[in-house]
Every structure is written in structure tokens, then in C-alpha cells.
Amino acid sequence: FKGNAAKLVHTPLTDKCYLTLTQAMTLGLGGxxxxxxxxxxxxxxxxxxxxxxxxxxxxxCDEGIDLKSLNRIFVGLVQCGAWGCFDEFNRLDATVLSAVSSKVQIIQDAIK
Known part of the structure; x- marks a missing residue:
């Protein structure tokens, strides 16, 4: 017996989040x-x-993360098939955000 595992409290908001994310995944997209x-x-x-x-x-994420670091993260995520959750994504520099959007598009196109 390993004890009780911590679980997320389900609310209408979490249900809506789950529904939206799973619908996006069926289309080969992220959320x-x-x-x-x-x-x-x-x-x-x-x-x-x-x-x-x-x-x-x-x-x-913060202002210090550069494109080279994010490229390594994306390569690792793709190689192991894991999901990536980027907290505070909005803190990235605008030029990095622009380049990341094209990387995400390439990955999504490959999944489809």
C-alpha cells in the first residue's frame, strides 16, 4: 500500500480545461x-x-532563456514523447517567442 495519492480537485473550470485540451489534441494541436x-x-x-x-x-520561463535552450528542450520533448508545460511563457523575449512559434508549428505539422 502506497497511501493516498494527491489528486486535483475537479471543478467546472478544470473540466472545461480538460475538454478544451483533449479536443485540441485530437486535432494535433496543443493548448x-x-x-x-x-x-x-x-x-x-x-x-x-x-x-x-x-x-x-x-x-x-524567464527573460534569460534563449532560443538555443528552448531548441534543446523541444528536441528532448520530441525524442521522449513527453508533454511540455511552459510556465510564465509570456516572460520570454519577443524575438524568442517568434522563433518558438515556428518551432511549435513544425512539431505540430509533423504530428499530423
Whole structure:
């Protein structure tokens, strides 16, 4: 017996998040939960991944992350088939965000 595992509290908001993310996945897309800090966005993604038997790796983004670092992260995610959850993605530099969007598009096209 390993004890009780911690579980996410299900609310209408988490159900809506799950529904939206799973619908996006059926189309070969990803998702971007948004909302105020501390509302469970990251935990919802982690719980959905666990329910679907997928590994999720959480990365905390800030202004110091460059494109080379993100490229290595994306290569690793693709190679191991894990989901990537990028916390504070909005903190990335605008030029890095632009380049990342093209990388994400390439990965999504390859999945389809």
C-alpha cells in the first residue's frame, strides 16, 4: 500500500480545461491555459497528463532563456514523447517567442 495519492480537485473550470485540451489534441494541436496566478493551470495540465499516461515536463520561463535552450528542450520533448508545460511563457523575449512559434508549428505539422 502506497497511501493516498494527491489528486486535483475537479471543478467546472478544470473540466472545461480538460475538454478544451483533449479536443485540441485530437486535432494535433496543443493548448495554452490562461488565467490568474495560482488558479491551477499547471496542475490541471499535469493531472490530465497523468490521467492519459503521459509524462509532462514543466519548464519555468524567464527573460534569460534563449532560443538555443528552448531548441534543446523541444528536441528532448520530441525524442521522449513527453508533454511540455511552459510556465510564465509570456516572460520570454519577443524575438524568442517568434522563433518558438515556428518551432511549435513544425512539431505540430509533423504530428499530423
Amino acid at each position: 495554452n491555459p490562461y488565467g490568474p496566478a495560482g488558479t491551477g493551470k499547471t496542475e490541471s495540465v499535469k493531472a490530465l497528463a497523468a490521467a492519459l499516461g503521459r509524462q509532462v515536463l514543466v519548464f519555468n
